[in-house]
Amino acid sequence: MAANSAESPFQIVVLSGPSGSGKTTIVERLIREAPVRLVKSVSATTRSPRVGETPGESYYFLSQEEFQTRLANDEFLETAEVYSGLWYGTLKSEVDRARLLGGWSFLEIDVQGALRVMDLYPEAITIFVKPPSMEVCEQRLRARKTDSDAIIQQRLAKVQHELSFADRYRHQVVNDTLDHAIQEILGILDSYR
Ligand code: 5GP
Numbered sequence: 708m709a710a711n712s713a714e715s716p717f718q719i720v721v722l723s724g725p726s727g728s729g730k731t732t733i734v735e736r737l738i739r740e741a742p743v744r745l746v747k748s749v750s751a752t753t754r755s756p757r758v759g760e761t762p763g764e765s766y767y768f769l770s771q772e773e774f775q776t777r778l779a780n781d782e783f784l785e786t787a788e789v790y791s792g793l794w795y796g797t798l799k800s801e802v803d804r805a806r807l808l809g810g811w812s813f814l815e816i817d818v819q820g821a822l823r824v825m826d827l828y829p830e831a832i833t834i835f836v837k838p839p840s841m842e843v844c845e846q847r848l849r850a851r852k853t854d855s856d857a858i859i860q861q862r863l864a865k866v867q868h869e870l871s872f873a874d875r876y877r878h879q880v881v882n883d884t885l886d887h888a889i890q891e892i893l894g895i896l897d898s899y900r
Pocket residue numbers: 723724725726750751754785786787789795796797815816817818819820821
């Protein structure tokens with residue numbers, strides 16, 4: 708549905724959830740079905756593109772040097788070393804882009820980045836998506852078939868850590884079934900219009 712900026716003042720929406728929480732599918736559907744226009748922030752990252760990812764759409768894939776230069780130029784709202792040696796960050800220009808388009812800026816970022824955004828924008832709508840269980844989480848990670856076993860183990864360890872921050876978010880949603888999680892988040896977004 709198209710946003711009516713007169714009725715829906717600008718908001719920043721932050722969605723986090725551990726790997727395997729089912730976040731990616733949720734994000735795609737929210738963008739299609741939300742009662743306001745959600746403009747997904749395209750993050751910068753120093754990791755390599757995965758098969759099927761498009762530079763400038765999935766991420767801005769930057770070298771370590773480019774990332775550091777942009778950081779030094781104060782171009783980032785937040786950055787985090789999400790995995791050892793791999794940096795991710797939200798460019799301030801991405802939030803401006805959403806504002807200019809008359810939509811809400813939609814950030815799908817990790818817990819460290821979200822805590823930083825909460826400090827900068829205490830009014831941000833923050834949503835944490837939880838997997839129904841660790842078993843389901845592991846199954847989902849394996850089903851993606853994009854990551855090696857070592858990476859999956861690394862990601863599972865991070866899941867446990869991230870879950871301990873869930874209560875810092877304004878809203879927590881369990882992704883037991885996709886439709887249920889989507890409906891709950893749509894209801895949350897609707898309540899801020
Ligand atoms: P992936 O490499 O699987 O695409 O993403 C890994 C993690 O990085 C996800 O948990 C995602 O939320 C996080 N992430 C993606 N973009 C950003 C960002 O701009 N900032 C922060 N802090 N985390 C991000």
